[in-house]
Amino acid sequence: MVLATIVSSYSVPLVLVALCWLVNSFIRYVKSQHRVFALLDIPGPQPSFLFGNALEFGKMFPLDLYTAWSKKYGSIFGYYEGLQPSVVVTCPELAHEILVKKFKNFSSRPNHAPFLWEREERSLQNSNGLLWKHQRQAVTGGMSGRCIREMFPVVQSITDDLLDEIERAMLASPQGFRVDELMERFSVKVITEATLGYQSNAFSDEENVILRYMQAAHDSASAENLATGLARLFPSLTNVLKPLDQKHKYWARILSKVATNFVHLTQANSHACCPVMRSLFAHSSPYPDIFATMSKGEQVVDEKPQFSSAESSDDTHRKGKEEQVSPQEDMNEMMIHPEVKRPEVFQASESLHSKITKTESSHRREPVKSATSAISGQGSNSPVFNEQDIVDQVMGLLAAGLGPLAVAMTFVIYCLAVHEDEQERVCREINDIILNTDTVSLEELKRMKGLERFIFESMRMFPVAPGVSRECVEDCVISGHKFIRGMVVRVMSGVMYRQEENFVEFQKFNPDRFKQDYKKHAWMPFGHGPRKCVADRLATMVFKLCTVRILQRFQVCRTTSTQIPLQLALRPFLVPRDGVNIKFVLKGKE
């Protein structure tokens, strides 16, 4: 009775005290999370309470902000997205150390988007550990030089269709039209037909499923999407926010059904299908689906990792003389040794922070379960894909490839229109090398070094993927900088392209810079190391072929609506913010 009276008369102050204690603990917790870089002696902008440095991205274009920070804090600095620390690297040598030499310590890539549906998490760009290794092996098998040669006539025929589409669009809008929209359709055709062997009607069908999926997935991952932004800032809210991502979910479901049907039908005739699918089927087997039992964070690991070549199982992988793998590529392949269990995606900096404060000694994880035991004696290096694993890869290739290919080609066309003298130079080279003006061979394309330099310079000026991310999976020290397990590291190639020490007079559009030596490891349009883009050769071939064919038939011109300078946005990669308006004039009719 007495106690109840005391409690009731003191209840308000007690609640107040408890509240103060909670608020105080929360503030201390947030502040401690924001001390990570101070403890690691990594410079960077001062974080503001709770949001870290995230609000600054609203004031300045991200690539400009990273460039400004790099100028101020140097080639390695740290910032906080909410409570999560990210280390940014803008030094080519350090980038090479992280992406190539110390790949073992940085083999994981954090998910590029917070909301993933329909097994998107299991596609090549999002997977890690042994699962990634097997997937990479299978997809790479379908992207060799020999396979690109096989895809060439298919891309040629799609490019011919593209020229007809351009003529049609010109008739409808003689003053110019949105070339970025046409390139999206072209990109769908190239990836579905050349790499997967799936016939698409992307040029004619407004409601093309793959196109709609691509647009929905990009909107979902865009830095301009509020739900995505909040989920990136406060990852613990991801599941609460995920229901807002309905459009992406809807199209991912439909695409997954289409892809499942396609894989099922193709399987019956797998020997006759295109190289990537053939390679994926060559890696499938009736063995139990070991991957189905591996959820994120519990991937099994090879005790003695070996990168076994798929050559013996599929003759598409046998390398012809003309496509001998370069020592660099060989090295990349041999380095695919993800030996460590993938950590939970940076459970903020809690563990990191306590580790730094508690111990300076490096940390080694316990060896984890071997793949051999997981597949009950089937051999740890047996790649085992079932039908769903193949569907995952089909969806993954679409998700990873459609956007970058379309946007990069749009930037190339924009640069042709804006730099007329360079366009003329490329045309001269085409005329010098090609005898038949209505076609081009792979050999002729290979000889077009001026064209290649033009494309590289477009990609430098407009880096579709201005950075690549890795997650540190094992503590290490590189050039005196300490990296702790769980840290997200962003190698910002887009910033390196704007540094005078790497690219002299970097503001100038100058394809000839690629004639001379530019700073080693500063040029990585497709990423770098064992996790670099799996389709770089295909993309380069498509750019060259497409540019040549366009220039054989048209003059590419700017219009009054062509923006100079071009306004950019990150959705989720670099895109022209308002599209690109271009006029094509039939040659001979200027």
Ligand code: HEM
């Ligand atoms: C201009 C076109 C393209 C550009 C600029 C580009 C760029 C990139 C970059 C920067 C990465 C990350 C590399 C890294 O983390 O080091 C990447 C990864 C990837 N790209 Fe591309 N890409 C292009 C086209 C394509 C196409 C056409 C496809 C598929 C057909 C594709 C499939 C992939 C995949 C699957 C990955 C993940 C590789 C892995 O994690 O092992 N890309 N790409």
